[in-house]
Amino acid sequence: MGKTLAERILGTRSGVEARAGDIVIANVDMAFIQDTTGPLAVRQFRSAGFERPAASLRVAVFLDHAAPSPGSALSDDHRLLREFARETGAALSEVGEGICHQIVAESMAAPGDLIVGADSHTVTAGALGAFACAMGSTDVAVALGLGKTWFRVPESIQVVLSGNFPDGVCAKDLVLYLISQIGAEGATYKALEFGGDAMGNMSIADRLTVANMTVEAGAKVGLFPADKVTQDYLSALGRSECYQPLSADTDATYERVINIDLTELEPMVARLHTVDSAAPVGELSGTKIDQVFIGTCTNGRLNDLAVAARMLKGKRIHPGVRLVIAPASRGVLLAAIEAGYVQVLLESGGIILPPGCGPCLGLHQGVLGAGESCLSTANRNFRGRMGNPDAFIYLASPAVAAATALRGEISDPREMV
Amino acid sequence: MLSGRAFKFGDNISTDAIIPGRFTQLRSNLPELAKHAMEDADPTFASRVKQGDFIVAGRNFGLGSSREHAPLVIKMAGVSAILAKSVARIFFRNAINIGLPVLLCSTDGIKDGDELEVDLRSGTVRIAATGEQLRFARIPEIMLRILDEGGLLPYVQKHGSFQL
Numbered sequence: 370m371g372k373t374l375a376e377r378i379l380g381t382r383s384g385v386e387a388r389a390g391d392i393v394i395a396n397v398d399m400a401f402i403q404d405t406t407g408p409l410a411v412r413q414f415r416s417a418g419f420e421r422p423a424a425s426l427r428v429a430v431f432l433d434h435a436a437p438s439p440g441s442a443l444s445d446d447h448r449l450l451r452e453f454a455r456e457t458g459a460a461l462s463e464v465g466e467g468i469c470h471q472i473v474a475e476s477m478a479a480p481g482d483l484i485v486g487a488d489s490h491t492v493t494a495g496a497l498g499a500f501a502c503a504m505g506s507t508d509v510a511v512a513l514g515l516g517k518t519w520f521r522v523p524e525s526i527q528v529v530l531s532g533n534f535p536d537g538v539c540a541k542d543l544v545l546y547l548i549s550q551i552g553a554e555g556a557t558y559k560a561l562e563f564g565g566d567a568m569g570n571m572s573i574a575d576r577l578t579v580a581n582m583t584v585e586a587g588a589k590v591g592l593f594p595a596d597k598v599t600q601d602y603l604s605a606l607g608r609s610e611c612y613q614p615l616s617a618d619t620d621a622t623y624e625r626v627i628n629i630d631l632t633e634l635e636p637m638v639a640r641l642h643t644v645d646s647a648a649p650v651g652e653l654s655g656t657k658i659d660q661v662f663i664g665t666c667t668n669g670r671l672n673d674l675a676v677a678a679r680m681l682k683g684k685r686i687h688p689g690v691r692l693v694i695a696p697a698s699r700g701v702l703l704a705a706i707e708a709g710y711v712q713v714l715l716e717s718g719g720i721i722l723p724p725g726c727g728p729c730l731g732l733h734q735g736v737l738g739a740g741e742s743c744l745s746t747a748n749r750n751f752r753g754r755m756g757n758p759d760a761f762i763y764l765a766s767p768a769v770a771a772a773t774a775l776r777g778e779i780s781d782p783r784e785m786v
Numbered sequence: 787m788l789s790g791r792a793f794k795f796g797d798n799i800s801t802d803a804i805i806p807g808r809f810t811q812l813r814s815n816l817p818e819l820a821k822h823a824m825e826d827a828d829p830t831f832a833s834r835v836k837q838g839d840f841i842v843a844g845r846n847f848g849l850g851s852s853r854e855h856a857p858l859v860i861k862m863a864g865v866s867a868i869l870a871k872s873v874a875r876i877f878f879r880n881a882i883n884i885g886l887p888v889l890l891c892s893t894d895g896i897k898d899g900d901e902l903e904v905d906l907r908s909g910t911v912r913i914a915a916t917g918e919q920l921r922f923a924r925i926p927e928i929m930l931r932i933l934d935e936g937g938l939l940p941y942v943q944k945h946g947s948f949q950l
Contacts (some may be wrong), residue, residue: 392928394948405807408814409854417939435810442811449814489852489876505854505880507938519928519948553798554846558875587849589875643798730807730851751800751850753826756808 371618373525374592375560378500378615382483389524389622396517398482401429403469404436405730406487406506408446411453413510421457423516428459429477431469436725438464439733467698467724470494470666473501474577475700479603479611480595485512490666490748492584496576497602498595498615503584523589525560526551527623530567532632537783539676540575541668541746541766544582545637545647547629553645557587559624562617564594567631573602574672581667582748585644636782638744639764642752650769653779659741660691661774663767664727668746669697671704673767678710680771680785681717687777692719693735695727719774731756744773787905788866788887790838794898795827797844801851801877803827805859813855820862837864840904842896844870848877857881867904869893869911869922882929885937891922 372380373389380387382395400422402410407430422428430450438444447464454461462472469486470493478484480498484491487509494501502520504512512518528547534540548555561583563576571579576593583591593599595615603612638653640646663669663677674696686692694714696702702724705711711721722728728735729747737743737760745755750762765773768782775785803826805819812819824831824841841847841860847870848856857880860868867887881888887906896902901914911920924930928950935941942948 440811503852507883751802753806758826
């Protein structure tokens, strides 16, 4: 009987057959922590009596959520993490380098890897065919110490994609649509595995956006095959030795199969206050917006800034709107400067934040006021997410974000091309 | 046997409602952080909850972030167990890892303020006022054993590693 991607990777890493429903103990290739979950993980690591991470592990520490630190307590958390990295030899990604998931994709994850991260969007690296799974601080602390952890092998839902994105529609619209169809717990405890004829039309940037948000449907992992697109991406980064082809068997067993034709998709907007509430942009057109945020591990990449820059070139944003932009990494920001996007975005009235999570989690750099509305390219719009329980957050693509910044109200980018 | 009062919540209570990101600067000061437990779902919760009480929720409790501080502040506020129709994956592991039982059962028959008795061994919840008994689902054996040891750290300290 054939294997799903989830069964294949967990089978290899656990050394047993690993069928959906089995509990396995698997060797972890990489573990990482960040600045909001890392301090607790370090304390738990030390409380457990561990001194060094398992020798077999690649370990990374990211300062990205509160970067640069907006307060002394968080500065002390950063000090603790720097000291841990120094003591253990873990790779340290300093303030300003960017968001953990972007850097993991750019320089650390490889097809077939088993990765655990103390951040829910660890699933992002599934875009490269890595079984990348989010856990809490104690789970990651123990995985750091032992070099392994336990998993229930997930049942897989196959998402078969065909066709290509129409103008004005992108990967964000696809994943918002998918989540609206299956719901916020439609994939809880399960793997979402993507495939189909459209794979050749989906860049790694597209796949990162989709994999990133699979957790918003509850998924344990969101997995893409490793193929020519993956190989080209890794080669361009000088990492061709990391590549291995990876796919599910054609006779693998799926709990459910979902077919989506990309050519039929529209720009989508997630309504208040749930991610699974997305509707075509036309249903929300005209909603007044105070702040537009372009960035995050979902949509803070070069292609996202390129879309915004193309739409904003030579124009000014609406006077009633603040446009806040946070590139996902230092590499993204440098490339955006080189391509002239940063100049365009600044001239249009935008604000460029340092690479990092920015205002996504309500900590700093664009906290909303009571009654204010934000249209964000992030992955979560729960009440209170951006620092104020009396504010409103809509989620959409960079194209919808740029169109909205120009008009001061939720707008369809297809009307502006 | 656990006993206490039910604090009833609805579906899809996110980790942002349990412990909002705006309190991130308190994450290395857990006693202060715990004063904000459930604040965006019920601002009066942390001041009303007593040792031993229960959170009784609907579907998909704890969706969102991987922050282990979510079950931690609930436990520190005094809650002895969470009863829910379903619970998000990361929250589920985190709660068990810190020794906070999560019991999956139909919660429709429980009203806010009901006195409950929970028997972890027999897997039952008794509503004191009506005598009605609910059964909760068995969780995977490995999670039961972690819970039995009081959490993942005591489990690993005792066994040295994971055991199937």
